[in-house]
Amino acid sequence: MKVLEIGNVRAEPGSKACGTIAAGNHPAGGALEMPLIVVNGSSDGPVLWLNGCIHGDEPQGPLAIIMLIRELDPAKLKGAVVAVPVMNVPAFEASERGNPLDMFSYDMNRVYPGSANGRFTERLAWAHKEALAAHADMEISIHSGGDHSFLDKTIFAAPGDAALELAQAMGKGWSVILSSPHPKGSPMAELHDQGKPAISIELGGICHTMPDAFRADGRAMADAFWNVLRHYGMVEGEPQYEEKWFTGSQIAVLASTSGLWLAEEGFEFLKPAREGQVLARIYNLYGEELEQIKAPCDGMPFGLRTTPATHTGDWAVFYAKITDEVTALVHPSRAL
Numbered sequence: 001m002k003v004l005e006i007g008n009v010r011a012e013p014g015s016k017a018c019g020t021i022a023a024g025n026h027p028a029g030g031a032l033e034m035p036l037i038v039v040n041g042s043s044d045g046p047v048l049w050l051n052g053c054i055h056g057d058e059p060q061g062p063l064a065i066i067m068l069i070r071e072l073d074p075a076k077l078k079g080a081v082v083a084v085p086v087m088n089v090p091a092f093e094a095s096e097r098g099n100p101l102d103m104f105s106y107d108m109n110r111v112y113p114g115s116a117n118g119r120f121t122e123r124l125a126w127a128h129k130e131a132l133a134a135h136a137d138m139e140i141s142i143h144s145g146g147d148h149s150f151l152d153k154t155i156f157a158a159p160g161d162a163a164l165e166l167a168q169a170m171g172k173g174w175s176v177i178l179s180s181p182h183p184k185g186s187p188m189a190e191l192h193d194q195g196k197p198a199i200s201i202e203l204g205g206i207c208h209t210m211p212d213a214f215r216a217d218g219r220a221m222a223d224a225f226w227n228v229l230r231h232y233g234m235v236e237g238e239p240q241y242e243e244k245w246f247t248g249s250q251i252a253v254l255a256s257t258s259g260l261w262l263a264e265e266g267f268e269f270l271k272p273a274r275e276g277q278v279l280a281r282i283y284n285l286y287g288e289e290l291e292q293i294k295a296p297c298d299g300m301p302f303g304l305r306t307t308p309a310t311h312t313g314d315w316a317v318f319y320a321k322i323t324d325e326v327t328a329l330v331h332p333s334r335a336l
């Protein structure tokens, strides 16, 4: 076992250490740093890297990371867990998707690998990417619906069996695995280009941060990370799996009119829907129905907008077009 040195953290084998990745300075002079946690196990194994809040309005990431880290005992861990609870610090502090101080590279999940000499957020991405690329064997980016949507348990996976294995390792409840709508520009894409498995996961939204709901979403993700650790033999215990996975791609269902949004009574996330099934309606403020938002094909809705005032062109439904069902557990890591 070796000492892990990442950012300003030095973690001896069998220890947990915290620190930061340096990312420049604030205008008033303080250091701009990403929080970093390194749980270095007591024997050899892979490095699982967890990333939260690349979008600042998605606090489920840091919550799930905190829950896992508080429970994880380095003496019982093989390999290491490295976590950045909040990647885009200015965006998190503003509770916004991107950094409001940087309108030119606003969305950090579109600018990877970033640039050492680039714009504000590109430099943040670069500093993070340098550490990630040097140490991670596999990566999970944690997302949610942010301030405009609720998304139920969905995984976006990079291509290939190694990423499919990581997705399947998430365990019970995580049966929808979609191809990435952004094959470039994200940490997941960056890791994939380096031949390492990476996934992005979605659960929750600002609408779901009342105490019980927020805690439950964090718990569900932390439990899934425990399952991943069991799957790769990093901790003791039998991993649990879904019996079947649905693979496909995301369809953006956009509103074609403006008005007041209302989902159909009895709407359920991750429940199969038929093409043409009405999922929601948009009304004008005189009570007239302007539009029915319908399922674009057979598949299942995995997310809905949660802001009732809707503009033409706004996200309405996050919809999964299912193209395949997978019943076999892939396990390319066994060949390593």
Ligand SMILES: [Zn+2]
Binding pocket: 054, 055, 058, 142, 143, 144, 146
């Ligand atoms: Zn996100």
